[in-house]
Amino acid sequence: MAQGQILAGFLAPHPPHLVYGENPPQNEPRSEGGWEPLRWAYERARASLDALKPDVLLVHSPHWMTQLGHHFLGVRNLSGKSVDPIFPNLFRYTFDLTVDVELAEACCANAREAGLVAKMMRNPGFRVDYGTITTLHLIRPQWDIPVVGISANNSPYYLNTKEGLHEMDVLGRATRKAIEDTGRRAVLLASNTLSHWHFHEEPAIPEDMSQEHPARYDGYKWDMRMIDLMRRGRTREVFQLLPQFIEEAFAEVKSGAFTWMFSAMGYPEIPGELHGYGTVIGTGNAVMEWNLVKAGLVRDARAAVSA
Amino acid sequence: MSIVAAFLVPGSPLPMLRPDNLPWGRIAAGLQRAARALAAARPDVLLVYSTQWLAVLDELWLTRPECAGVHVDENWYEFGDLPYRVRVDTELAHACVAATRRIGVQSKGVDYDGFPIDSGTIVAQHFLDAEARVPIVAAANNLYHSPEQTEQLGALAAQLAHEQGKRAAVIGIGGLSGSILRDEIDIRADRIARTEDDQWNRRVLDLIERADVAGLRAVLPQFRAEARADMGFKHFSWLLGALGGRFYGARTHAYGPVYGSGAAVVEFTL
Numbered sequence: 006m007a008q009g010q011i012l013a014g015f016l017a018p019h020p021p022h023l024v025y026g027e028n029p030p031q032n033e034p035r036s037e038g039g040w041e042p043l044r045w046a047y048e049r050a051r052a053s054l055d056a057l058k059p060d061v062l063l064v065h066s067p068h069w070m071t072q073l074g075h076h077f078l079g080v081r082n083l084s085g086k087s088v089d090p091i092f093p094n095l096f097r098y099t100f101d102l103t104v105d106v107e108l109a110e111a112c113c114a115n116a117r118e119a120g121l122v123a124k125m126m127r128n129p130g131f132r133v134d135y136g137t138i139t140t141l142h143l144i145r146p147q148w149d150i151p152v153v154g155i156s157a158n159n160s161p162y163y164l165n166t167k168e169g170l171h172e173m174d175v176l177g178r179a180t181r182k183a184i185e186d187t188g189r190r191a192v193l194l195a196s197n198t199l200s201h202w203h204f205h206e207e208p209a210i211p212e213d214m215s216q217e218h219p220a221r222y223d224g225y226k227w228d229m230r231m232i233d234l235m236r237r238g239r240t241r242e243v244f245q246l247l248p249q250f251i252e253e254a255f256a257e258v259k260s261g262a263f264t265w266m267f268s269a270m271g272y273p274e275i276p277g278e279l280h281g282y283g284t285v286i287g288t289g290n291a292v293m294e295w296n297l298v299k300a301g302l303v304r305d306a307r308a309a310v311s312a
Numbered sequence: 313m314s315i316v317a318a319f320l321v322p323g324s325p326l327p328m329l330r331p332d333n334l335p336w337g338r339i340a341a342g343l344q345r346a347a348r349a350l351a352a353a354r355p356d357v358l359l360v361y362s363t364q365w366l367a368v369l370d371e372l373w374l375t376r377p378e379c380a381g382v383h384v385d386e387n388w389y390e391f392g393d394l395p396y397r398v399r400v401d402t403e404l405a406h407a408c409v410a411a412t413r414r415i416g417v418q419s420k421g422v423d424y425d426g427f428p429i430d431s432g433t434i435v436a437q438h439f440l441d442a443e444a445r446v447p448i449v450a451a452a453n454n455l456y457h458s459p460e461q462t463e464q465l466g467a468l469a470a471q472l473a474h475e476q477g478k479r480a481a482v483i484g485i486g487g488l489s490g491s492i493l494r495d496e497i498d499i500r501a502d503r504i505a506r507t508e509d510d511q512w513n514r515r516v517l518d519l520i521e522r523a524d525v526a527g528l529r530a531v532l533p534q535f536r537a538e539a540r541a542d543m544g545f546k547h548f549s550w551l552l553g554a555l556g557g558r559f560y561g562a563r564t565h566a567y568g569p570v571y572g573s574g575a576a577v578v579e580f581t582l
């Protein structure tokens with residue numbers, strides 16, 4: 006078996022509004038559209054992902070928050086209707102996903118070996134969180150690639166940002182090793198919004214884009230500062246600034262997905278490709294891609310042929 | 313007076329999933345005693361607020377006449393499933409949605425098939441009224457609401473129940489101290505995570521039992537900060553609001569740990 010590798014990582018935020026705006030058959034509510042620039046950003050990300058033809062998508066979601074360690078979906082098939090507890094008016098989505106249990110188990114075992122508390126979720130009635138489902142739909146609406154779903158341990162909130170993100174860093178390295186050992190060609194998805202200041206009341210028509218704008222100017226400026234660094238490949242600076250960004254922009258990257266993803270990729274100093282940026286109820290969302298194949302950091306015969 | 317009974321109950325699913333585990337079984341037994349007291353009060357409606365039903369935009373109220381299903385807790389799935397059935401007093405719930413503008417809060421009803429009822433509401437329903445004989449009015453914990461606003465919401469719900477001529481019981485669902493055990497433990501030896509938390513819990517329960525509302529108001533900010541009280545102890549604010557800030561005593565039916573955090577079943581004397 007060839008050694009597995011990470012082909013790319015995407016910053017892939019999960020506002021259910023984007024699914025609502027798209028009106029896919031799986032989602033019950035109907036909209037008049039909305040948030041088009043962000044949805045078109047995801048269209049570009051989808052095309053990139055398609056060219057990579059990965060074996061598996063790994064997603065770390067802040068809306069499966071666990072208190073006792075880091076958890077991994079561990080049931081081969083999970084299906085049902087996911088109703089967003091915060092936005093039930095926008096997101097009632099029928100899903101059916103396949104889990105790469107072997108890889109999930111390898112991630113879990115490595116995480117334990119690295120000293121983290123880690124657990125496999127084996128209950129077939131489990132309701133997959135809406136962050137995981139939204140990110141997966143937005144990046145791959147065909148649902149034809151197996152996934153590994155990873156919970157967000159609450160350590161950044163319960164302990165502090167530094168200790169929590171250190172755990173995510175360890176989790177990232179454990180994930181990378183599992184991907185290599187199992188021979189998977191993997192894409193990582195960090196399901197995180199950037200600045201997270203938001204409005205507290207919803208417009209009568211949620212998709213009325215005359216109401217959509219950054220909730221706070223300082224949040225917007227922080228997003229641009231971070232995206233600018235990411236686009237220039239200045240990863241070290243991004244991570245130096247991350248705690249301050251989290252603090253001052255109330256950024257959702259605090260939950261750890263972004264750190265997990267970069268740790269797994271080895272914090273590459275390569276330019277991230279911004280597919281698009283937009284706000285959702287005032288929060289800042291960037292769809293970005295770090296393609297390790299294009300950057301020449303990974304040699305991948307299959308992706309090269311298809312690209 | 314329209315409030316005929318009041319209880320604080322824990323929202324952790326552990327006593328429901330594993331009552332055979334002694335520390336959690338004690339809490340389950342306390343909940344069963346509370347259920348008997350609740351039934352004796354013959355309420356027409358339960359005014360329910362669970363710290364685990366989170367909202368961020370607007371205040372949400374259940375407006376679906378009946379919700380039933382099987383929930384799997386996102387933390388404690390390994391211990392089994394949580395079957396549930398709740399019935400909603402939609403007349404009162406709609407009145408609450410319409411009325412919160414008065415206190416500067418925008419509200420929305422939640423009437424969707426498959427809506428994820430939170431573990432806390434399910435656990436309280438299971439122990440206090442498993443057959444769902446009494447309909448509920450359930451309000452979400454908006455993360456941006458202060459304890460004071462939550463008290464106003466509780467007061468509003470009680471007042472509207474009174475206006476509709478209903479005998480209401482108020483139920484605050486949530487924990488005491490919020491420090492948790494972060495490693496796998498022998499569940500038979502569950503304990504309050506920190507001694508200081510245990511002291512805080514006992515102090516707050518003592519003030520509640522003595523109906524020292526002024527004393528409670530004075531120490532709760534410190535309790536919230538020092539003992540990581542579950543969601544700012546807003547389930548108590550809800551209850552206090554519904555009681556008009558007054559009760560005459562309380563009885564603690566159970567107190568103990570649920571994976572390190574504090575849990576108590578408290579019946580108020582009205």
Ligand SMILES: [Fe+2]
Binds near residue numbers: 068
């Ligand atoms: Fe989120």
